[in-house]
Amino acid sequence: MANALPVDSYRHQGLRKLLVRNIMQKGITDPLVLAAIEKVPRHFFFDSSFLEYAYEDKPFSIGAGQTISQPYTVAFQSELLQVKKNDKVLEIGTGSGFQACILAELGAKVFTIERQKTLFDKTSKFLPLIGYHSIKTFFGDGYKGLPTYAPFDKIIVTAAAPYIPDALLEQLKPGGILVIPLGANDVQIMTTVVKEDEKTFVRKEYGTFRFVPMLENKAKEK
Numbered sequence: 001m002a003n004a005l006p007v008d009s010y011r012h013q014g015l016r017k018l019l020v021r022n023i024m025q026k027g028i029t030d031p032l033v034l035a036a037i038e039k040v041p042r043h044f045f046f047d048s049s050f051l052e053y054a055y056e057d058k059p060f061s062i063g064a065g066q067t068i069s070q071p072y073t074v075a076f077q078s079e080l081l082q083v084k085k086n087d088k089v090l091e092i093g094t095g096s097g098f099q100a101c102i103l104a105e106l107g108a109k110v111f112t113i114e115r116q117k118t119l120f121d122k123t124s125k126f127l128p129l130i131g132y133h134s135i136k137t138f139f140g141d142g143y144k145g146l147p148t149y150a151p152f153d154k155i156i157v158t159a160a161a162p163y164i165p166d167a168l169l170e171q172l173k174p175g176g177i178l179v180i181p182l183g184a185n186d187v188q189i190m191t192t193v194v195k196e197d198e199k200t201f202v203r204k205e206y207g208t209f210r211f212v213p214m215l216e217n218k219a220k221e222k
C-alpha cells in the first residue's frame with residue numbers, strides 16, 4: 001500500500017480490462033464478478049514500487065508473510081459465493097482488503113476478520129480512504145467466526161483451512177453458502193458447503209488452489 005493514494009489512470013483501467021479478459025479465458029463467466037474485478041483498482045493495494053505487478057494474474061506478497069490472492073482465485077471464490085445484493089457476508093482473512101472490496105462491489109454487507117494486528121490496523125485504516133466505508137473489519141480469530149453479528153448469508157475463507165470450523169457452519173443462515181479452501185498441505189481443494197437446514201450440509205469440491213495457512217488464535221503481537 002502506498003503512502004499517498006495512487007491515481008487510477010486510463011492506463012490502469014485499460015490493464016484491468018485486459019485482466020478481466022485474461023480471467024474470462026480461464027473460465028470466469030459471472031458478469032457481476034467480472035464487473036467488480038474491472039472496477040476495483042488492484043494497484044491501490046500495492047506499494048508504489050510494485051504497481052506494475054498489480055494487473056498480472058498472480059498472487060503478491062503484502063508483507064507480514066501474507067499475500068493478496070491471485071485475481072482468478074478471488075473471482076473463482078466470488079462466483080461460488082453467489083452474492084446477492086444486501087447479503088451479509090463474512091470473510092476470514094482480510095489481508096490487503098482486496099477480496100472484501102470485490103464483495104462490497106457485489107452489493108454485500110461485508111464483515112471481515114484478520115488475525116494479524118499489523119495487517120488489521122493497516123487495512124482497516126486504508127479501506128475507508130479508498131471509498132469502502134461500509135466494510136466492517138475485525139481483529140480476531142476466524143476459526144471462531146463472528147458470533148455477535150451472525151447469522152450470515154455467505155461465508156468465505158481466504159486462507160488454507162485444515163478442516164471446516166464448526167463455528168462457521170453454525171453462523172450460516174439456512175440456505176447459506178460457505179466457500180473454503182480445504183487442506184493442510186501444499187495445495188487445497190476449493191470446497192463449498194450449502195447449509196440446507198440446521199442438520200443438512202451439502203458439500204461440493206472444485207479444483208486445487210494454494211493459500212497461506214489459516215492459523216488458530218490471534219497472532220502474538222511483537
Ligand code: SAH
Pocket residue numbers: 066067068069092093094095096097098099100113114115116119140141142143158159212213214215216217
Ligand atoms: N483476502 C485477502 C487474502 C489474504 S491471505 C486479500 O484479498 O488480500 C490470508 C489472510 O488470512 C492473511 O492475512 C492471514 O493473516 C489471515 N488469516 C490466517 N488465519 C486466520 C484466522 N484464523 N483468522 C483470521 N485471519 C486469518
